[in-house]
Amino acid sequence: MSFKKSLSGIKVRHCKNTAGATVEILPVPDIVVLPMQQHMGTPCDVKVSVGDEVKVGQIVGDSASFVSAPIHASVSGKVIRIEDYVSPMGIASKAVVIESDKKQERDPNIAPPVINGYNDFLKAVRASGLVGLGGAGFPTHVKLKPRGRVDTLVINAAECEPYITSDHHIAMMELDFLHSGITEIKKYLDISRVIVGVEDNKPDLITALEDYFSYNDSVTVKKLRSKYPQGAEKVLVYETTGRIIAEGMLPADVGVVVMNINSICFMARYLQNGVPLVKRTLTIDGGAIANPKVVTVPLGTPYKDLFDFCGGFKSEPRKIIMGGPMMGITVYDFNSPVLKNNNAVLVFDQAQIDGFEESACIRCGRCVRACPFNLMPAALEKARIAEDLDELRNLKVNLCMECGCCSYVCPAKRNLVTSNKMAKKLLREKGGLK
Amino acid sequence: MDTKKLMVIAPSPHFRDKVTTTSVMRDVVIALLPALYASAYHFGTRALLLAAVCVISCVLFEALYNIVVGRKQTIGDLSAVVTGLLLAFNLPPMIPIYIAVVGCFVAIVIAKQLFGGIGQNFANPAILGRVVLLVSYSQAMTTWYIPHPAGRVVELVSGATPLGTLTSGGTLNLSYADMFLGIGKGGCIGEGCGLAIIIGFAYLLIRRIITPTIPVAFVATSMFFSLVLGQDPIAHLLTGGLLLGAVFMATDYSTSPVTEKGKLIFGIGCGFLTVIIRIFGSYPEGVSFAILLMNIVAPHIDRLTKTKAFGGVYDEK
Numbered sequence: 001m002s003f004k005k006s007l008s009g010i011k012v013r014h015c016k017n018t019a020g021a022t023v024e025i026l027p028v029p030d031i032v033v034l035p036m037q038q039h040m041g042t043p044c045d046v047k048v049s050v051g052d053e054v055k056v057g058q059i060v061g062d063s064a065s066f067v068s069a070p071i072h073a074s075v076s077g078k079v080i081r082i083e084d085y086v087s088p089m090g091i092a093s094k095a096v097v098i099e100s101d102k103k104q105e106r107d108p109n110i111a112p113p114v115i116n117g118y119n120d121f122l123k124a125v126r127a128s129g130l131v132g133l134g135g136a137g138f139p140t141h142v143k144l145k146p147r148g149r150v151d152t153l154v155i156n157a158a159e160c161e162p163y164i165t166s167d168h169h170i171a172m173m174e175l176d177f178l179h180s181g182i183t184e185i186k187k188y189l190d191i192s193r194v195i196v197g198v199e200d201n202k203p204d205l206i207t208a209l210e211d212y213f214s215y216n217d218s219v220t221v222k223k224l225r226s227k228y229p230q231g232a233e234k235v236l237v238y239e240t241t242g243r244i245i246a247e248g249m250l251p252a253d254v255g256v257v258v259m260n261i262n263s264i265c266f267m268a269r270y271l272q273n274g275v276p277l278v279k280r281t282l283t284i285d286g287g288a289i290a291n292p293k294v295v296t297v298p299l300g301t302p303y304k305d306l307f308d309f310c311g312g313f314k315s316e317p318r319k320i321i322m323g324g325p326m327m328g329i330t331v332y333d334f335n336s337p338v339l340k341n342n343n344a345v346l347v348f349d350q351a352q353i354d355g356f357e358e359s360a361c362i363r364c365g366r367c368v369r370a371c372p373f374n375l376m377p378a379a380l381e382k383a384r385i386a387e388d389l390d391e392l393r394n395l396k397v398n399l400c401m402e403c404g405c406c407s408y409v410c411p412a413k414r415n416l417v418t419s420n421k422m423a424k425k426l427l428r429e430k431g432g433l434k
Numbered sequence: 435m436d437t438k439k440l441m442v443i444a445p446s447p448h449f450r451d452k453v454t455t456t457s458v459m460r461d462v463v464i465a466l467l468p469a470l471y472a473s474a475y476h477f478g479t480r481a482l483l484l485a486a487v488c489v490i491s492c493v494l495f496e497a498l499y500n501i502v503v504g505r506k507q508t509i510g511d512l513s514a515v516v517t518g519l520l521l522a523f524n525l526p527p528m529i530p531i532y533i534a535v536v537g538c539f540v541a542i543v544i545a546k547q548l549f550g551g552i553g554q555n556f557a558n559p560a561i562l563g564r565v566v567l568l569v570s571y572s573q574a575m576t577t578w579y580i581p582h583p584a585g586r587v588v589e590l591v592s593g594a595t596p597l598g599t600l601t602s603g604g605t606l607n608l609s610y611a612d613m614f615l616g617i618g619k620g621g622c623i624g625e626g627c628g629l630a631i632i633i634g635f636a637y638l639l640i641r642r643i644i645t646p647t648i649p650v651a652f653v654a655t656s657m658f659f660s661l662v663l664g665q666d667p668i669a670h671l672l673t674g675g676l677l678l679g680a681v682f683m684a685t686d687y688s689t690s691p692v693t694e695k696g697k698l699i700f701g702i703g704c705g706f707l708t709v710i711i712r713i714f715g716s717y718p719e720g721v722s723f724a725i726l727l728m729n730i731v732a733p734h735i736d737r738l739t740k741t742k743a744f745g746g747v748y749d750e751k
Contacts, residue, residue: 007744010451012449013449162449234744234745238744244744244745245745246745246746246747247743247745247746247747248747249745316439317441318439318441318442319441319442319444319448320441321448325446325447325448325449326446326447326448326449327446327447328446328448329446330441330442330443330444330448331441332440332441332443333441346448348448352448353442353444353448355450355454356444356450359455359508359511359552360455360508360550360551360552360553360554361553362455362458362513362552362553362687362688363553363687363688363692364458364687365687365692365693366453368692368693368741372744373743373744373745373746374741374742374743374744375741375743376692376693376740376741378692379692379736379740394740395740395743396743396746399743399744399745399746402446404446404447407446407447407450408447408449408450408451409451409453410450410451411451411453411454411455411457411458412454412455412553413450413454415445417445417446417447418445421445
């Protein structure tokens with residue numbers, strides 16, 4: 001059709017130190033902490049009481065709401081506390097604390113789901129507890145019930161954040177599950193085209209996918225330039241299908257369902273064995289970690305167990321990041337639990353937190369050139385400081401996906417993306433943003 | 435393990451580019467070094483003395499200003515060094531030192547610091563410094579010398595620079611090659627050698643300090659209009675401060691538009707005004723005035739060239 005211009009973005013150090021590692025399994029932790037809100041949507045209600053014996057896979061939290069996902073016990077043992085918990089994002093909920101008996105006995109009620117039709121399928125996916133494992137944590141069954149007709153499934157294997165390798169490892173190991181997951185989704189949605197988007201810094205995964213799906217005409221592998229943030233939903237849909245998710249639209253409005261590769265693999269496995277989401281694989285890395293690893297851990301495992309498993313610290317830890325360095329959230333507590341959407345834990349040392357002091361904007365325009373969505377971050381910051389709501393709306397601060405490219409490139413180290421987040425909050429409070 | 439220190443809580447991103455304001459300014463200084471070398475080659479130690487005086491005065495004025503008004507010290511960002519070098523490059527070689535110092539005061543204190551420091555100035559400090567000197571000390575600012583590199587002697591020329599000759603309709607007795615290299619060409623100390631400026635330009639592009647839009651639009655437009663008005667476009671390009679202005683002065687971040695579209699308009703405006711002033715104005719050189727005038731309209735260009743967001747839905751106007 002027309003000449004397609006690829007979106008901006010930034011070249012960022014890959015730091016995929018654990019790409020060649022073998023996935024290791026963490027010994028069962030002494031306790032796990034299971035917050036009742038690990039997803040976007042309604043928090044779960046606690047379904048167990050202190051003193052209850054629980055088995056792996058047993059429901060400990062659920063909600064009557066559709067946009068929610070149940071929480072399952074990730075270890076067998078005894079509920080010792082139900083405590084108040086505040087997530088690194090600042091969301092408060094209850095958390096169920098289970099002391100492990102180290103036996104990891106499975107809930108005897110676990111069985112493959114019986115599926116007769118689309119509604120059963122959605123119910124099963126909801127019952128699995130699955131949320132987007134790539135980071136956003138949106139309940140998967142909601143995505144699988146798109147508004148309007150969809151014809152394309154875009155599978156996100158971009159993994160554009162530095163350090164993170166968990167999707168890469170899962171995909172390499174679980175191509176059969178990926179295939180079966182795609183088949184299941186195609187049964188219920190009228191998908192004619194499946195595109196797997198992978199950044200070209202993972203040539204082994206690209207080759208493996210191309211080989212695996214070489215006989216399958218409906219699945220194509222799209223090699224993406226390694227340019228952050230290729231894995232952001234709107235960017236990925238545009239780069240793989242050329243479709244533009246305009247302001248106010250969802251991927252479904254342009255006929256696309258986007259799913260993380262790891263999420264699809266898990267879903268397929270659940271449909272076969274009925275074991276809900278009780279563990280996940282994540283990358284543990286960063287300048288302070290002695291031996292960076294990719295580890296499969298029960299959900300709710302306290303971070304300090306991960307650090308111990310990785311040989312502790314080789315330099316003094318100064319910053320703990322849940323997620324990647326571009327969009328991850330800092331955590332102050334070594335006992336913070338691994339959440340469903342937690343694809344990495346990074347620990348940075350002093351050298352990695354230096355050089356962040358802000359100085360005056362020199363109007364160099366780097367932020368404008370870096371923004372994948374063509375926003376003007378420096379101008380937005382000025383408008384935000386002046387509380388010029390009209391200007392914030394005209395400059396479309398609501399479209400900012402908070403990828404952080406602007407702050408990354410700023411020579412004056414201004415916290416531009418933070419300013420955009422504050423601007424959105426300002427508009428929400430003053431009634432200017434839906 | 436020692437975890438007594440509290441963990442740092444900070445907003446993302448937790449990675450930052452290595453480029454800093456200081457590294458940007460350092461790159462600009464490096465890009466100016468070939469022209470500095472050329473000025474020393476043509477005008478001898480006098481050029482180096484002028485450059486040193488201007489750099490030191492600019493840095494001192496900025497430091498003093500910050501101390502007097504109680505602001506955080508900013509001389510570490512090296513922007514005053516860039517201003518000093520650029521102002522020196524825009525001065526004739528034998529100008530009295532005190533006049534150069536006055537120019538530095540105007541550039542740093544009046545044009546830059548009084549407006550809020552780096553990024554806030556409405557006009558390029560070095561250009562404003564030069565323009566104030568030009569109207570205040572017209573005699574000293576238009577007394578030219580021809581360089582004789584062999585013996586490093588400079589000789590007073592009665593009459594005009596090549597550009598002056600050119601714009602008043604005279605014929606030049608210099609070859610294009612001499613003009614390009616600055617051989618036997620009177621003028622400001624930094625503008626003589628086109629080759630040195632182009633080397634600096636290439637360095638700025640490679641280091642991604644500037645985009646080529648403004649210099650290319652500026653130069654192409656002036657060549658086009660000088661041709662239209664019946665003058666030699668190559669001579670216009672190679673004499674006077676066109677290259678120096680287009681590469682180093684018009685590209686000043688603070689005083690040029692942010693978007694590429696804005697930069698294009700800005701560059702074309704600079705080029706057009708330069709030729710108009712050169713050919714019809716009372717001064718032989720129009721580069722400084724052209725850039726200064728465009729500096730003033732830059733905020734308006736910015737306002738008219740806002741980007742359209744990807745997927746943005748705009749009200750029909």
